[in-house]
Amino acid sequence: MSSSSYEKELAAAKKAASLAARLCQTVQKALLKSDIQSKADKSPVTVADYGSQAIVSLVLKMELPSEKFSLVAEEDSADLQKDESQETLKRITDLVNDTFSSEGTYSISVSEEDVLAAIDSGKSDGGPHGRHWVLDPIDGTKGFVRGDQYAIALALLDEGRVVLGVLACPNLPFTSIANLDGHSSENQIGCLFSAQTGCGAYMQLLHEPSAAKISVCTTENPADASFFESYEAAHSLHDLSSAIAKKLGVQAPPVRIDSQAKYGALARGDGAIYLRFPHKGYREKIWDHAAGSIVVTEAGGIATDAAGNNLDFSKGRYLDLDTGIIVTNKKLMPSLLSAVQEAIREQTQSASHM
Numbered sequence: 556m557s558s559s560s561y562e563k564e565l566a567a568a569k570k571a572a573s574l575a576a577r578l579c580q581t582v583q584k585a586l587l588k589s590d591i592q593s594k595a596d597k598s599p600v601t602v603a604d605y606g607s608q609a610i611v612s613l614v615l616k617m618e619l620p621s622e623k624f625s626l627v628a629e630e631d632s633a634d635l636q637k638d639e640s641q642e643t644l645k646r647i648t649d650l651v652n653d654t655f656s657s658e659g660t661y662s663i664s665v666s667e668e669d670v671l672a673a674i675d676s677g678k679s680d681g682g683p684h685g686r687h688w689v690l691d692p693i694d695g696t697k698g699f700v701r702g703d704q705y706a707i708a709l710a711l712l713d714e715g716r717v718v719l720g721v722l723a724c725p726n727l728p729f730t731s732i733a734n735l736d737g738h739s740s741e742n743q744i745g746c747l748f749s750a751q752t753g754c755g756a757y758m759q760l761l762h763e764p765s766a767a768k769i770s771v772c773t774t775e776n777p778a779d780a781s782f783f784e785s786y787e788a789a790h791s792l793h794d795l796s797s798a799i800a801k802k803l804g805v806q807a808p809p810v811r812i813d814s815q816a817k818y819g820a821l822a823r824g825d826g827a828i829y830l831r832f833p834h835k836g837y838r839e840k841i842w843d844h845a846a847g848s849i850v851v852t853e854a855g856g857i858a859t860d861a862a863g864n865n866l867d868f869s870k871g872r873y874l875d876l877d878t879g880i881i882v883t884n885k886k887l888m889p890s891l892l893s894a895v896q897e898a899i900r901e902q903t904q905s906a907s908h909m
């Protein structure tokens with residue numbers, strides 16, 4: 556396979572994610588309480604999650620008209636079809652149309668039915684055969700609602716492998732967030748990360764044209780490494796991460812930021828480790844990791860589960876993995892992996908003695 560075979564798809568993905576980011580930026584600026592709904596599983600969803608998913612789906616179809624279209628995406632329109640959601644659906648449709656007309660590339664106007672259909676074209680199950688787009692229209696919805704980090708995460712699977720990925724992170728400072736605790740006095744905010752298999756990883760200012768190659772931090776010394784983890788304690792066991800960090804000799808406190816912005820920040824070397832250990836029973840979805848993992852691996856890093864297995868995106872909408880996800884550079888991975896396994900063993904032993 557030629558390494559440049561996804562050029563057209565990557566360009567389409569960057570356009571789609573950037574346009575979706577514009578919609579999200581508009582909504583975050585004027586976030587109204589009524590824009591946030593609870594899904595059946597009690598997780599939040601906003602008009603921007605739906606609008607972003609509709610935009611990405613519409614743009615990919617317009618940009619790649621000759622390709623068979625399959626999309627595995629987080630949201631569906633079931634809640635929007637309810638009577639009480641008429642106002643919300645109208646607001647989403649207006650946001651989608653306003654975004655298209657303000658940006659100017661596409662002179663189209665979509666109906667409420669078009670928006671519902673675009674959202675529901677994300678119902679594919681993915682799998683090991685053919686090509687499937689994988690989309691998280693807003694990853695880190697809780698961060699988005701708080702005014703913090705979030706990402707529009709889009710990837711392409713080909714025969715079960717992630718072959719390209721794009722992460723739009725509208726609130727991520729363009730310069731390193733290391734030692735800044737997530738805050739920056741720098742006025743350039745908003746990053747677009749992109750990667751194609753075999754071609755490296757790149758970053759550019761969101762909505763600007765020129766991209767530069769990025770790479771992970773190559774430190775071998777855990778004392779110099781800092782680590783990322785979920786902002787939300789409900790999403791990852793912070794105690795386990797801190798036990799692992801202590802074993803490794805990591806000195807710096809954890810950097811907690813929302814969403815796959817963690818993968819982007821790691822890919823450009825802001826920190827060296829990302830640890831993620833969901834509570835028992837939680838099943839990871841492919842759209843929470845597909846784009847982030849290729850951005851990191853093309854930047855020279857590795858992402859595995861807690862047993863050291865590569866992440867397998869070919870199993871459908873879920874990742875089927877052992878215990879958690881760990882990400883770092885190639886030199887640190889062996890010692891990280893043993894610290895992780897030792898800490899997990901100790902945790903299991905102490906639980907069985909309780």
Ligand SMILES: Nc1ncnc2c1ncn2[C@@H]1O[C@H](COP(=O)(O)OS(=O)(=O)O)[C@@H](OP(=O)(O)O)[C@H]1O
Nearest residue numbers: 693694695696785786787789790812813814833837
């Ligand atoms: N219980 C539990 N455990 C683990 N992960 C969960 C859990 N619940 C939700 N999620 C998923 O986490 C996604 C948000 O990613 P992060 O955990 O990186 O964000 S955060 O730092 O906690 O805000 C989030 O993605 P979005 O729904 O797209 O925001 C969820 O898919």
Ligand SMILES: [Mg+2]
Nearest residue numbers: 598599629696
């Ligand atoms: Mg969600």
Ligand SMILES: [Mg+2]
Nearest residue numbers: 691694695843
């Ligand atoms: Mg997500």
Ligand SMILES: [Mg+2]
Nearest residue numbers: 629691693694
């Ligand atoms: Mg989401």
